[in-house]
Ligand SMILES: [Fe+2]
């Protein structure tokens with residue numbers, strides 16, 4: 001494929017071809033003799049207008065026609081008018097006697113003739129006029145050739161541009177298709193990453209049932225605060241994932257350690273309890289993508305005044321993600337402490353005393369709006385009431401107030417468990433096999449039907 005503009009087109013006519021038309025052969029002979037010295041010219045003759053037109057039709061274009069005016073059948077002006085229609089660019093000179101001057105002037109005015117020369121002519125004047133006419137013709141031809149060249153190059157450039165545009169579009173489409181497929185794969189990876197984090201968070205909750213939904217609530221609060229601080233999407237997601245996994249190190253706790261409130265641990269148990277931040281970091285450290293989360297997990301029990309663990313970091317030396325998790329973790333736990341009353345308002349009062357000591361005071365403002373946003377939909381501010389229900393009357397979302405045992409004393413569900421369709425079905429099934437004597441105490445929101 002040739003993508004370069006081609007070479008210029010060849011000349012359209014031979015610039016030296018001259019046609020002499022006169023019914024008097026002597027005149028054409030005399031002219032031929034006069035022009036014989038000019039080797040650049042190729043001379044043709046005709047003895048009438050009609051013969052001249054025939055030559056014009058059959059031969060390549062002439063540069064110049066010199067025609068006598070006074071000829072039988074067809075005058076010179078008539079012949080030159082026809083010639084003009086056949087070859088408008090050919091130069092035309094009329095030879096005329098004194099009596100035909102007016103016809104010659106009219107012919108010039110109509111554009112049929114370039115010049116007229118009177119007979120008998122002056123050789124010098126005739127040669128100079130022919131030379132001038134030939135130059136005029138050559139100039140016109142050169143101009144035409146250049147115009148054609150410009151038009152051709154323009155068209156080729158347009159085609160070239162068109163092809164280029166098409167190729168760019170094809171490549172753009174290919175890149176877009178690849179980018180779409182990459183984006184889809186990335187989305188799948190992101191989804192499976194999020195699902196893996198959620199599964200891991202679920203495992204933590206299966207071990208530590210004291211505060212159902214804790215990791216999920218902390219993650220939601222942390223992500224909303226991060227958003228409020230203006231962090232970017234990826235940074236928000238990392239903070240959210242770290243918040244979901246912040247207590248993953250507790251999986252290794254004994255059942256006893258899990259059961260005791262941290263405030264009531266003895267020194268040995270406290271030592272063990274504090275290990276959960278380091279174990280949490282170590283658990284996910286083998287995965288390079290999770291290492292940054294590991295750092296946040298390690299420091300989520302640091303306190304702003306430097307009195308926390310494991311490293312006693314203070315102020316801004318505590319990674320921002322860890323400071324956010326500390327806020328979310330503290331507040332969410334407090335909500336569970338007050339679950340039977342106006343938990344949300346009580347927890348807000350408690351956290352007020354922690355800014356600047358345990359928690360970063362710079363996060364207070366963003367926390368308040370995030371908490372209002374996250375927990376308003378969770379209805380923590382509603383008061384809860386206690387009800388005693390038969391297994392058949394249990395509903396999803398209710399919370400078990402005391403440990404639930406079967407009729408023969410096997411622990412069925414721990415207190416604090418939120419009822420789901422699955423565990424309600426399991427309780428009803430076991431109730432028919434090993435019925436318990438008393439109704440089940442549950443906490444339900446006053447807003448529940
Ligand atoms: Fe923790």
Ligand SMILES: [Fe+2]
Nearest residue numbers: 214246247329
């Ligand atoms: Fe926690």
